[in-house]
Amino acid sequence: MKKVIYVISLLLLMFIIGLAVMASTAEKEYHIAREIDIHAASGFVFSCLASLEQMHKWSPWAELDPDMEVNILGNDGYPGAILEWSGNDKVGKGELKLVQKLPFQRVETHYTFFEPYKSEMDSYIEMGTSYGTTHVIWGITGKNNFITRLYMAFTNKDMNKLMGKDLERGLENLKTMAQERLYKAENERLVREQQKLDAAQSTAE
Secondary structure, three states: OHHHHHHHHHHHHHHHHHHHHHHHHOOOEEEEEEEEEEOOOHHHHHOOOOOHHHHHHHOOOHHHOOOOEEEEEOOOOOOOOEEEEEOOOOOOEEEEEEEEEEOOOEEEEEEEEEEOOOEEEEEEEEEEEEOOEEEEEEEEEEEOOHHHHHHHHHHOOOHHHHHHHHHHHHHHHHHHHHHHHHHHHHHHHHHHHHHHHHHHHHHHO
């Protein structure tokens, strides 16, 4: 009996060591970034980044649960403001904090995840405009805990594969949102000009 317990204990120890070795092969820190060109001036793009409420509208994770509960604390649009969310198993529970905002240049935020697992990551968005086109870079940085490293080792995936598609989808959402605002503003301008022309013709008659 003692021999059986000894063998089981030895196998269990070897298994634990094996897991630790596997986890050690995965990256401990990550920096992922994606970029996109948006055919709209910086003002239209930045209007989508000006507050946590606006950023939530194009967030790729908000799409995963349209019925998630969202609550904003503090003065939204200013550093220190926090967006709390709670939703289904895909989005879990957490908060997004606005850390820094440099108009038409850069926005920094910090994510804290509580469910389905505890984790944190920093996020930044940089932008620059040239000839009516705004180039946007969205990046995230953070550290992988033991469970995450173990998962990546088993699945042969890294954070770039796991999160890269989300960043790309979010940037596409941002592009659509900013360009729709540009088209709306342009249509409103054309309507105003037409109204002025109509008024001038009516006066001439």
